[in-house]
Amino acid sequence: MLNKLLWSGIAIIGATAMGIIALSRGESINALWIITAAVCCYSLAYRFYAAWITAKVLVLDPTRATPAERLNNGHDFIPTNKWIVFGHHFAAIAGPGPLVGPTLAAQFGYLPGTLWILIGGVLGGCVQDMVTLFFSTRRDGRSLGQMARDELGPIGGIAALIGTMTIMIILIAVLGLVVVNAMKHSPWATSTVMATIPIAMLVGLYMRLIRPGRVLEGSIIGVSLLLFAVFAGGWIDDNAILRPYFDHDGLSLAWLVIGYGFAAAILPVWLLLAPRDYLSTFLKLGTITLLAITIVWLRPDIKMPALTPFIDGSGPIFGGALFPFVFITIACGAISGFHALVASGTTPKLLANERDIRMIGYGGMALESFVAIMAMIAATVLEPGVYFAINSPAGIVGKEAAVAVAKISSWGFPVTVEQMQQLAQQMGESTLFARTGGAPSLAVGMASLFASVFGNSLLALWYHFAIMFEAVFILTTLDAGTRVGRFMLQDMLGNLWPKLGETSWTPSVLLSSALVVSGWGYFLYIGVIDPNGGVNILWPLFGIANQMLAAIALSVATGILVKSGKLKQAWITAAPLLWLLIITSTAAWQKVTSADVRLGFLAAADDLAQKLSLGLLPPEKAMAAPTLIFNQRLDACITLFFIALLWIIVFDMLRVCYWHWSGKPVLPLSESPHMPSRLVEDYVRD
Amino acid sequence: MPLLLEKILSKTKYAWAILRQLSGDDAYERYVNHHSLCHSDEPLLSRSAFFKGWQEKKWHGIKRCC
Secondary structure, three states: OHHHHHHHHHHHHHHHHHHHHHHOOOOOOEHHHHHHHHHHHHHHHHHHHHHHHHHHHOOOOOOEOOHHHHOOOOOOOOOEOHHHHHHHHHHHHOOOHHHHHHHHHHHHOHHHHHHHHHHHHHHHHHHHHHHHHHHHHOOOOOOHHHHHHHHOOHHHHHHHHHHHHHHHHHHHHHHHHHHHHHHOOOHHHHHHHHHHHHHHHHHHHHHHHHOOOOHHHHHHHHHHHHHHHHHHHHHHHHOOOOHHHHOOOHHHHHHHHHHHHHHHHHOOOOOOHHHHHHHHHHHHHHHHHHHHHHHHHHOOEOOOOOOOHHHHOOOOOOOOOHHHHHHHHOOOOOOOOHHHHHHOOOHHHOEOOHHHHHHHHHHHHHHHHHHHHHHHHHHHOOOHHHHHHHHOOHHHHOOOHHHHHHHHHHOOOOOOHHHHHHHHHHOOOOOOOOOOOOHHHHHHHHHHHHHHHHOHHHHHHHHHHHHHHHHHHHHHHHHHHHHHHHHHHHHHHHHHOHHHHOOOOHHHHHHHHHHHHHHHHHHHHHHHHOOOOOHHHHHHHHHHHHHHHHHHHHHHHHHHHHHOOOHHHOHHHHHHHHHHHHHHHHHHHHHHHOOOOOOOHHHHHHHHHHHHHHOOOOHHHHHHHHHHHHHHHHHHHHHHHHHHHHHHHHHHHHHHHHHHHOOOOOOOOOOOOOOEOOOOHHHHHO | OHHHHHHHHHHHHHHHHHHHHHHOOOHHHHHHHHHHHHOOOOOOOOHHHHHHHHHHHHOOOOOOOO
């Protein structure tokens, strides 16, 4: 009875908060309403929807031995306490994506992105992560690609493999671009981010040679050094001799990031990647917790309107209308296909009991979705004029500050040159105009929030702390992604010449690392030289790729549900799949065929080619034009490729379902046989 | 009062154990345990040799997302 009252209470509070968010127009609303709506929404979905799915659709069996128990080998298959698994799983899925996506999508106003994060999260992303985790657990922790091959057939398997490889390339390129834009002409940010490399190596050496395996000691030393690097960056910024060494334009920084990526891919794991990951994980968890506490403590007002005029597709940050682009821009945080790669393969090998699947799969994603909500709040508590001044590329609003503010103010978001200058000065930057990519505006938002609690004099420190925090785990994703790409490539090349498949043969390591790095390096280079800011091109491409991967995961899940005789309940994955199909196909169609040069790849290429042939371009733009034209056409091909891959796998899934339904033979379910669990509850679970 | 203190102490110990396990700080101790239970006939790796292999293995698959 008390329980019922409690949940009715949560439902009423959640509905009220949701109503206030959705209906308030004109006057500003408090961020606490968004937090309240989000917390109630996740709790209710977790308590009822997720519980219903686990009990009635997946039918979790706590008496069944998990792969960790059956195959326990002491290193990758180990039955583990659920909180520990939750920690590992969350650290693996929560990257920079849920921070950047909502920041960019705030150009439509706070409402569309917030609703998509909440609804997409509880009905899409959380379900995808949970069912993938469940199916992989029932199949000895097999990867998504293997499950696609076993359950649907070879076509599905190949599509999943190629999809994973390409998404990795695009993802690393766009994240590299975010870091480059955050460091551009900022000696403080550049020196601090650069310092993280020797610091990570120092920690690596400490944990390898001085005190082997003492992870916590090494991490404490490393995090202290990182905090010191934020201070030291300020001194470098003030020092006239050192300053020029760290003051670079985008292109030089892009080359540095590319060189770094190559070095990181061939250096031993213990020297750079592993220690950097410890530092980034501690920083990430600490900063996100601090942000949550600060928002609840300060209860700031949201200054962005619920909807902006840019829902028609004329937005400065990226081209494209509210439908479908809000759903493409916010992938991580609502539904992210990448999670299916972690939820299959890594996490299932640690599960001690099937009943932990709801908390780890559904709960882990709900928490990541909440991170996206906080990023949305941090972006929308800024004055909208300031937000647009930071995030709009110079190619759209003009290079001169006065021209840019006039243009932004003319959209109805007043901002002045003095205001921006003062803000830049407070943040310890020379300028904050056209700092695209989302990281600087998120850092300004976070710094303002933190400074309101801890004092305004520390604004510049907080700003560069936030930049360092974002850069550290973007670089971790970059290292780890390049390495995974390298292994996958070596695996494929091994089919051509077995010697190339040996992961420790140096020529193969160098060749495959160089290939992967030049893959993402190319897109990063183009993104940097693009006058409209590469984010406009790369982020939607990444979103489409990520949603395509999610669609593959949902197709595999739907196929398995139908084959298990659960046709009637298969909508739990089929409905989000249908929605993804609609938005990804529409977005891809518009990106390829739209006549709007800011939206359509081909239109932009033709427009530029025409201007080039008529001699309308200034010399430096004419130099880059052929590369940009080629790239736009390449992007159109890649988009079509993604969409073809997506439809192939969906049709393959429908074929399997139809054959199963009409009684034709299909591949049998590859579920491992039931074995009773012999683990004593208390032994591993608490 | 000592009862409360004891409770706090045990909670802190538990949190510390969780933190050590999450970060992998106690991975070697757990390996030694597992080794003595299941593979006592094989040679035991040194702390630094175990740690090297443990990290290599950890970073072979997809461990970090967007």
